[in-house]
Amino acid sequence: xxxxxxxxxxxQPRRSPLRRPLTVALAALVPxxxxxxGVYAAVGAPGGDGGTDRAAAAGTASPAPAxxxxxxxTGTRPASPxxxxxxPAxxxxxxxxxxxxxxxxxxxxxxxxxxxxxxxxINRKVDVGTHWKECDTTGxxxxxxxxxxxxxxxxxxxxxxxxxxxxxxxxxxxxxDREYGPCVDERARIGNEARADAAISxxxxxxxxxxxxxxxxxxxxxxxxxxxxRAIVAPSADLGQRVADGFGRETGTAPANYLGGGTGLVTxxxxxxxxxxxxxxxxxxxxxxxxxxxxxxxxxxAWRQKAAQGISEGIVSFLRG
Ligand code: ZN
Numbered sequence: 001x002x003x004x005x006x007x008x009x010x011x012q013p014r015r016s017p018l019r020r021p022l023t024v025a026l027a028a029l030v031p032x033x034x035x036x037x038g039v040y041a042a043v044g045a046p047g048g049d050g051g052t053d054r055a056a057a058a059g060t061a062s063p064a065p066a067x068x069x070x071x072x073x074t075g076t077r078p079a080s081p082x083x084x085x086x087x088p089a090x091x092x093x094x095x096x097x098x099x100x101x102x103x104x105x106x107x108x109x110x111x112x113x114x115x116x117x118x119x120x121x122i123n124r125k126v127d128v129g130t131h132w133k134e135c136d137t138t139g140x141x142x143x144x145x146x147x148x149x150x151x152x153x154x155x156x157x158x159x160x161x162x163x164x165x166x167x168x169x170x171x172x173x174x175x176x177d178r179e180y181g182p183c184v185d186e187r188a189r190i191g192n193e194a195r196a197d198a199a200i201s202x203x204x205x206x207x208x209x210x211x212x213x214x215x216x217x218x219x220x221x222x223x224x225x226x227x228x229x230r231a232i233v234a235p236s237a238d239l240g241q242r243v244a245d246g247f248g249r250e251t252g253t254a255p256a257n258y259l260g261g262g263t264g265l266v267t268x269x270x271x272x273x274x275x276x277x278x279x280x281x282x283x284x285x286x287x288x289x290x291x292x293x294x295x296x297x298x299x300x301x302a303w304r305q306k307a308a309q310g311i312s313e314g315i316v317s318f319l320r321g
Contacts, residue, residue: 129227140206
């Protein structure tokens with residue numbers, strides 16, 4: 001609505017994992033350059049074997065910047081005497097991270113910003129195998145009116161960007177591009193039909209003030225009607241644990257203090273989006289929109305970037321086994 005806060009912090013892709021090794025290699029090269037151009041000639045052009053990181057590559061594109069030890073443009077730390085002893089040629093090149101090419105991730109941004117305008121449609125019951133349930137819900141909002149649907153879409157976009165950077169194929173179940181929904185059964189079906197290697201539904205909770213923290217919801221075993229989660233329970237638990245680990249690590253927030261016994265993990269058998277999934281899938285409740293302290297995090301674009309980073313790390317870890 002009128003909220004114009006830090007939601008608009010730019011999406012900031014995290015520094016490439018290549019950056020650190022390249023920077024270290026560059027730091028080692030700087031004192032090498034001091035010894036003369038012979039050293040440079042001996043090791044060849046720095047960064048030439050890995051150069052997918054544009055920023056790092058820009059700093060090493062020509063020998064001139066590397067020959068200036070104090071060049072601030074390279075961002076390298078000052079050389080220490082120990083560095084002088086290093087042979088740049090012996091610095092092992094970091095292996096490029098394995099590409100996620102061929103891996104499919106379906107991100108399900110919970111709810112839909114326009115669900116509020118379609119009460120009849122979203123209240124229609126759909127069969128989720130174990131029972132009938134509303135097509136979709138409006139989701140919650142902060143006391144200031146920042147909706148869960150806007151939150152989930154923003155985190156989904158950030159997460160999509162991070163996963164695509166790793167080479168994954170990413171599909172969103174909705175992108176604020178439809179009138180309402182999709183219904184929970186369709187949300188599951190989208191992941192199934194995409195044959196997703198991992199699927200995640202992004203949410204934020206609407207619990208009482210004082211209830212804080214995140215939790216991951218895992219599918220319990222159900223086998224009823226169209227619902228059969230037996231094959232996905234174990235891989236989903238693995239995915240969920242990795243997402244919880246990554247999310248907690250990157251955001252620095254604690255697991256929920258109001259459910260899950262402090263583990264950040266909850267198993268449920270009443271959610272259509274999980275019951276009808278045939279691919280590994282979890283829900284993530286990133287925090288409690290109704291708690292003022294959690295609200296301050298959830299409405300902060302920089303925090304949401306950390307959240308997306310943590311989720312991405314969990315998914316990537318799961319996909320790489
Ligand atoms: Zn939700």
